[in-house]
Amino acid sequence: MRAEEILGLFPEENRDRWRGVAKLAKRLQEIRIRAGMPLTVLADNRERFVDRQGELVDRQEDAARPEAEELENMLGHLCRYSIYAFADEIRQGFLTVQGGHRVGLAGQVILDEEGRIRNMKYIRYLNIRIAHQIRGAADPLMPHLFAEGRVRSTLLISPPGGGKTTMLRDIIRQVSDGTAYGAGVNVSVVDERSEIAGSYLGVAQNDVGIRTDILDGCPKVEGMMRLIRSMAPQVLAVDEVGSFADVQALQMAGGCGCKLLATIHGGSVEEVRKKDYMRYVMEQGLFERYVMMDRRHGAGRITGIYDGEGKLCTKQ
Amino acid sequence: MYKAIGFLCILAGCAGWGSSLARQEKERVRHLRILFQTMGRMRSEISYGKHTMPEICLLLAELNDKCYSECFERIYKRTAGENGTDFPKVWEEELGNCLDRLPLREDEKRTVTELAGSMRFREGNGQAGRVGQAETFLEGRYRQAEETCENRSKMIHSVSILTGLLLAILLL
Numbered sequence: 001m002r003a004e005e006i007l008g009l010f011p012e013e014n015r016d017r018w019r020g021v022a023k024l025a026k027r028l029q030e031i032r033i034r035a036g037m038p039l040t041v042l043a044d045n046r047e048r049f050v051d052r053q054g055e056l057v058d059r060q061e062d063a064a065r066p067e068a069e070e071l072e073n074m075l076g077h078l079c080r081y082s083i084y085a086f087a088d089e090i091r092q093g094f095l096t097v098q099g100g101h102r103v104g105l106a107g108q109v110i111l112d113e114e115g116r117i118r119n120m121k122y123i124r125y126l127n128i129r130i131a132h133q134i135r136g137a138a139d140p141l142m143p144h145l146f147a148e149g150r151v152r153s154t155l156l157i158s159p160p161g162g163g164k165t166t167m168l169r170d171i172i173r174q175v176s177d178g179t180a181y182g183a184g185v186n187v188s189v190v191d192e193r194s195e196i197a198g199s200y201l202g203v204a205q206n207d208v209g210i211r212t213d214i215l216d217g218c219p220k221v222e223g224m225m226r227l228i229r230s231m232a233p234q235v236l237a238v239d240e241v242g243s244f245a246d247v248q249a250l251q252m253a254g255g256c257g258c259k260l261l262a263t264i265h266g267g268s269v270e271e272v273r274k275k276d277y278m279r280y281v282m283e284q285g286l287f288e289r290y291v292m293m294d295r296r297h298g299a300g301r302i303t304g305i306y307d308g309e310g311k312l313c314t315k316q
Numbered sequence: 317m318y319k320a321i322g323f324l325c326i327l328a329g330c331a332g333w334g335s336s337l338a339r340q341e342k343e344r345v346r347h348l349r350i351l352f353q354t355m356g357r358m359r360s361e362i363s364y365g366k367h368t369m370p371e372i373c374l375l376l377a378e379l380n381d382k383c384y385s386e387c388f389e390r391i392y393k394r395t396a397g398e399n400g401t402d403f404p405k406v407w408e409e410e411l412g413n414c415l416d417r418l419p420l421r422e423d424e425k426r427t428v429t430e431l432a433g434s435m436r437f438r439e440g441n442g443q444a445g446r447v448g449q450a451e452t453f454l455e456g457r458y459r460q461a462e463e464t465c466e467n468r469s470k471m472i473h474s475v476s477i478l479t480g481l482l483l484a485i486l487l488l
Contacts, residue, residue, distance in 0.1 A: 012402055076436060080395070081403035082368035084440040119438055201368070 005099045009128060011077040017064065020054040028130045035071055035124035038063030068124055075123055078103055088217065090120050092193070100131040100198025100205030131198055133206045137163070137300055138170035144289060144305050144314060145171065146181035151235050153260040153286060157272055158293035163300030164263040165195050165239055167293065169206060171261055172196065172237050176209020187212045187261075188233035190223030196239055224249040228256050237261040244277040254286050268292065269310050282310065289313075326487065327480040334476020338469040344419045345465050348458035350381055351420075351428060355451035363444035369403050369435060370396040387414040407432035427453050 003022035007015050009031075021031065021041055030042035038060045039050040048056045049063035057063060078097050079086045089095045095103040107123035138145075145152050154171070156164045178184030191197050191214050197204035199216040208214065213231045215223045220238050227233055236258045241247060242265070250260055266272040269290050273282050281287070290306040305314040354376055361372045370392050377389040387410050394406045408429050415425040427450050437443035 008397075072436075077402070080368040080370055081432075081435045082362075082370075082443075083436065083438050084362060084443040085366050085368045087439055090438070121438070201371070 006130070008099075009078065009097060009101065011073050014070065014074070017050070017052070017054040020056055021050060024056075025130075029132075030130065031126075031128040033066055033071060033074070033126040033128070035068040036065050038065060068122075071124055071126060074126065075105075087119060089194075090123075091117050093120070094193070096194040096198055096200055096205075098200050098205065100133070100200065102129045102131070102195070102198070103127065104129065131206065134166055134170065134300070135173070135207070136170065137166050138174055140302060141167070141171065141291060141305070142174055142179050142181055144291075145175075146179075147288075149182040151175055151182060151185065151259045151261075152288040153254065154262075154289040154291060155241075155260075155272075155287045156263040156291045156293060157266045157269065158263075159267055159295065160265060162293045162295045164293060166300055167291075168237060168239060168261060168263050169196050169208060172212060172235075173207055173209040175235055175261070176211040184209070184211050185234040186232070187235040187237060188227040188231045189214050189237045190218055190220050190227060191216050192218060192220050192223065192239070196237070221245045221249040224253050228253055228258065233258055235259045235261060239263050240265065241278075247277045247281050251281060251284075251286060260287065262287075267294075269306050273310065285309070322487075323484045326484040327477065330476045330480025330483065331473070334472050334479075337476070338472045340419045341461075341465050341468055341472070345458065345461045347418050347420055348424065348454055348461055350379070350384060351424075352451055352454035352458050354379065354384065355428075355447055355454060359444045359447045359451060362447060363440050366440060369407075369432075383414055383418075387411060404432035404435060421457075424454065424457055 003019075003025045006022040006025050006028065007018055010018050021028065024041070024043045027043045028041065029045070030040075032040040032042075040063075041048055041050060041056070048058060049060050051057045051062050052064045076083065078095055083090070086095055090105060093105050095105065097103055104125075104127035105120060105123050106125035107120050109117050110119045110121055112118040145154055156167055158164045172187050172189060175182075176184055176187045187209060189196055189208065189212060191199065194216055196206070197208045197212075197214045197216065198206045199214055202216065204212075204214055213227070213233070215227055218226070220241075224236060224238065227236060236253045237260075238246070238250070239262070241250065241262050250262065254260055264272055264278070266275075269292060272278050272290075285308040288308045290310065291302060292304040292306065294301060294303050304312055307313050357376060358372055361367045361375060365372075367375070373388045373392040374396070377385050377392060379385045379388065391403075391406050391410050394401050394410075395403045411429050412425075415428060418425075431447065431450050434446050435443070437446060
């Protein structure tokens with residue numbers, strides 16, 4: 001992560017204010033910009049404020065407070081002065097920008113006649129989440145994900161913020177590039193919310209491997225079917241399985257001979273088994289490995305690896 | 317002898333001046349055609365392609381006319397990078413410089429350069445509609461100029477030769 005990448009997020013006229021923050025690039029986690037409220041940054045899990053000169057301060061009274069117009073300019077800049085081209089993302093409440101960083105948006109939503117969100121106006125709250133790809137995050141897991149050189153279908157389980165997506169991203173990269181445990185294979189990813197590859201204008205901003213095809217912004221069910229038909233993947237990866245339809249699509253993909261890599265929210269294998277839509281696939285043995293993670297000792301910590309029947313193989 | 321040479325020189329000079337004016341008129345028609353077609357391409361790239369403005373500039377850089385091609389390429393290079401400069405500023409500056417040398421009227425140049433100031437539409441249809449307004453204006457001007465160009469060229473040629481004759485008679 002380079003300081004220039006952080007500065008590039010801001011319009012030219014405001015960059016001076018952010019030079020101090022940009023120096024923290026490697027440790028930066030979040031930048032929160034709210035109209036009329038103190039500018040806040042989160043680095044090393046510590047919240048600080050930004051003053052008018054771009055210095056980091058601890059007292060909120062000293063912090064700069066951006067005006068609504070500044071946020072509008074910033075949105076224009078983030079969308080390359082082509083807000084219409086990002087209308088779908090804005091409707092969903094986030095943008096993925098160059099570098100794979102995600103910008104959460106809040107303001108006033110515009111509904112259509114059927115009550116669905118059509119667009120958003122008066123965007124007055126931005127939350128820039130700085131992307132940090134952790135290469136090697138999946139290293140301890142890799143020996144368990146291969147059997148005789150072939151990838152095992154694996155489900156990553158953790159509560160929100162447990163590091164599932166970071167882990168999945170690194171597994172995809174290693175499976176695609178090839179490791180000491182197995183040669184590289186073609187991986188297809190349905191990246192519904194652009195969180196895995198962090199695609200910006202169709203180009204993956206994160207390293208997801210040389211044999212990886214990304215279907216960005218596509219609903220999971222439709223995306224899985226489309227990729228199986230069009231890209232003939234050996235491994236199919238999706239983030240956050242959360243419905244019967246998702247599970248049915250996974251079953252279909254598994255039936256086509258694809259190995260699966262997926263994540264799901266949950267506190268334990270038993271808790272996941274209790275979900276109506278997961279019980280059947282777990283009984284059918286769709287997944288050969290379940291990886292339990294938690295965030296109690298830092299995001300991304302593996303607490304246990306279970307086999308297809310839910311029996312503990314390795315406790316970390 | 318000298319009078320005859322002088323007479324011919326004045327006549328040739330005025331005819332040359334006339335044909336230069338006529339050529340300028342034809343150039344104006346050509347540039348208006350390129351500009352309204354450019355606006356049309358922009359409109360369709362916005363509404364169907366959903367491309368961003370810098371990307372559209374890269375597509376427009378494929379235009380055959382060197383002057384526009386270079387201009388759009390510069391806009392792309394200056395705005396698309398990681399530290400991209402503000403698009404409206406660059407558009408106005410680059411197209412302002414490019415159109416400055418061309419035989420277009422002030423309001424025609426303004427229609428193109430000021431377009432970047434209205435790039436805040438949140439929906440593709442609205443943004444394409446705004447570009448469509450500029451396209452309609454320039455197309456209207458093009459049709460009008462094309463219609464009158466032939467007659468104006470003939471008139472300019474006739475007037476310039478007559479002026480040459482008159483000058484030659486008066487001076488010689």
